[in-house]
Amino acid sequence: RKWERFVEGGNIPSILLLGFVYVAYVLIGGVVFWKLEGDLGMKDVSYLRENKERLLSTYPCLNQADTSKVGLSLKSNYTADGFWKFTSSAVFAATVVTTIGYGNICPSTTGGQIFCVFFALFGIPLNIVVLNRVGKMTNTASLSHVLLQTCTRFFIHFVCYICGAVLFFIMPMIVFKQQEDWTNAEAIYYCFISLSTIGFGDFVADSNPDKYYPDWYSFLIASWIFFGMAWLALVINHSIEILERLNNYFKKQFKKNDNQ
Amino acid sequence: RKWERFVEGGNIPSILLLGFVYVAYVLIGGVVFWKLEGDLGMKDVSYLRENKERLLSTYPCLNQADTSKVGLSLKSNYTADGFWKFTSSAVFAATVVTTIGYGNICPSTTGGQIFCVFFALFGIPLNIVVLNRVGKMTNTASLSHVLLQTCTRFFIHFVCYICGAVLFFIMPMIVFKQQEDWTNAEAIYYCFISLSTIGFGDFVADSNPDKYYPDWYSFLIASWIFFGMAWLALVINHSIEILERLNNYFKKQFKKNDNQ
Ligand SMILES: [K+]
Numbered sequence: 001r002k003w004e005r006f007v008e009g010g011n012i013p014s015i016l017l018l019g020f021v022y023v024a025y026v027l028i029g030g031v032v033f034w035k036l037e038g039d040l041g042m043k044d045v046s047y048l049r050e051n052k053e054r055l056l057s058t059y060p061c062l063n064q065a066d067t068s069k070v071g072l073s074l075k076s077n078y079t080a081d082g083f084w085k086f087t088s089s090a091v092f093a094a095t096v097v098t099t100i101g102y103g104n105i106c107p108s109t110t111g112g113q114i115f116c117v118f119f120a121l122f123g124i125p126l127n128i129v130v131l132n133r134v135g136k137m138t139n140t141a142s143l144s145h146v147l148l149q150t151c152t153r154f155f156i157h158f159v160c161y162i163c164g165a166v167l168f169f170i171m172p173m174i175v176f177k178q179q180e181d182w183t184n185a186e187a188i189y190y191c192f193i194s195l196s197t198i199g200f201g202d203f204v205a206d207s208n209p210d211k212y213y214p215d216w217y218s219f220l221i222a223s224w225i226f227f228g229m230a231w232l233a234l235v236i237n238h239s240i241e242i243l244e245r246l247n248n249y250f251k252k253q254f255k256k257n258d259n260q
Numbered sequence: 261r262k263w264e265r266f267v268e269g270g271n272i273p274s275i276l277l278l279g280f281v282y283v284a285y286v287l288i289g290g291v292v293f294w295k296l297e298g299d300l301g302m303k304d305v306s307y308l309r310e311n312k313e314r315l316l317s318t319y320p321c322l323n324q325a326d327t328s329k330v331g332l333s334l335k336s337n338y339t340a341d342g343f344w345k346f347t348s349s350a351v352f353a354a355t356v357v358t359t360i361g362y363g364n365i366c367p368s369t370t371g372g373q374i375f376c377v378f379f380a381l382f383g384i385p386l387n388i389v390v391l392n393r394v395g396k397m398t399n400t401a402s403l404s405h406v407l408l409q410t411c412t413r414f415f416i417h418f419v420c421y422i423c424g425a426v427l428f429f430i431m432p433m434i435v436f437k438q439q440e441d442w443t444n445a446e447a448i449y450y451c452f453i454s455l456s457t458i459g460f461g462d463f464v465a466d467s468n469p470d471k472y473y474p475d476w477y478s479f480l481i482a483s484w485i486f487f488g489m490a491w492l493a494l495v496i497n498h499s500i501e502i503l504e505r506l507n508n509y510f511k512k513q514f515k516k517n518d519n520q
């Protein structure tokens with residue numbers, strides 16, 4: 001009976017279908033961006049390379065070290081050869097539907113920009129629905145709230161928050177520190193800025209052209225962002241509940257003063 | 261009687277209080293970022309300027325036009341003198357709580373990064389609560405849904421969408437085209453990327469150091485983003501409702517097939 005309720009609450013077949021639609025949507029979007037931007041991206045790179053060669057031949061006094069000192073990294077532009085590959089296009093599509101939008105890659109053709117608008121218009125709601133389902137499922141799966149006392153419930157919530165913080169902040173911090181050479185503060189900052197969907201793009205994992213990343217790295221980051229966002233959305237919803245209660249309290253106070 | 265219901269539904273005193281708390285929160289955040297980042301920002305600028313002068317004196321063959329050709333705009337860095345001013349810090353704080361996060365300005369000190377995390381942790385829920393209230397208020401204010409027929413309701417929704425599209429996309433497009441010299445497609449792309457909170461930061465209004473903007477411009481952008489986000493959130497919620505209905509339909513089909 002309990003298992004049946006779990007299935008009812010979690011909608012397992014429906015979640016599989018939704019997840020399939022979601023992944024297919026992102027991958028198809030990635031392919032379209034790849035096709036729309038890929039050619040131009042190659043042109044951009046060759047244009048930059050030409051410009052660089054012309055600059056270096058016109059001014060033989062210049063060298064790599066001097067130009068990079070003032071923020072002109074010709075080397076990175078050079079290594080990012082054919083930037084809009086399929087993998088990076090799919091990553092870009094994922095940053096659009098999650099509304100993280102790091103902005104380290106952006107569509108520069110008119111076609112790409114217009115497609116981006118329509119892709120986001122349907123992709124963002126889809127992403128919200130999928131994340132809500134996952135959040136609800138973990139909620140249903142973890143415990144049947146109704147049977148527990150307030151104190152126990154509070155304790156379990158607290159443990160869930162600690163576990164989430166370790167799983168989505170402390171452990172990724174250690175991985176990023178190792179792979180990206182960031183400080184502890186920078187890694188935590190990156191984790192929070194990504195999962196809260198702010199996505200400044202000042203730190204972006206798996207995107208340093210001077211580094212070689214292990215194969216499991218992209219997959220780990222994708223799962224981390226997906227489940228971390230679902231978890232942080234739960235935490236933020238909790239904060240909203242608390243804020244709403246505060247607001248209701250003030251409203252009641254206001255009415256009381258009004259009636260007196 | 262109707263007016264009373266409107267006041268009850270819209271929570272006018274509560275919304276004023278909330279709005280006040282919201283604005284105060286963003287402004288205080290702006291002041292903190294200004295203090296935390298301001299000194300370092302000045303140091304960065306003077307460091308860049310020194311580097312530029314050293315580069316230009318070492319290589320007298322170089323000039324402004326040649327360096328900007330390869331993406332090295334020393335001019336912009338120069339004009340962005342003391343970047344973390346109070347106004348830009350407040351704008352930055354607003355991009356944090358709305359989760360737009362353009363990323364054209366980012367905190368670079370450890371203190372600024374840590375403050376940013378805690379500022380966002382409470383600011384994002386506050387922003388969601390305020391936007392929800394505004395969205396609910398316009399919903400309540402526009403019409404009493406219950407009394408109308410489905411057909412009329414559909415028509416009024418349609419008109420609301422058209423009005424919103426004109427107010428939050430077409431009119432800003434004309435303004436941005438004039439003030440920022442963007443094409444139509446770029447302006448629409450910027451509007452959507454901002455209001456959907458993706459915020460790539462490839463186009464950012466009111467931030468070109470080579471341009472002089474009128475006084476009303478910042479204020480207009482702030483109101484546009486605030487009300488536009490509330491409106492787009494309503495639209496996206498509508499899309500989610502439609503997606504949920506589709507999902508429920510598929511679920512029923514699945515169960516029907518299961519029972520047969
Ligand atoms: K962003």
Ligand SMILES: [K+]
Binds near residue numbers: 099101359360458459
């Ligand atoms: K964002």
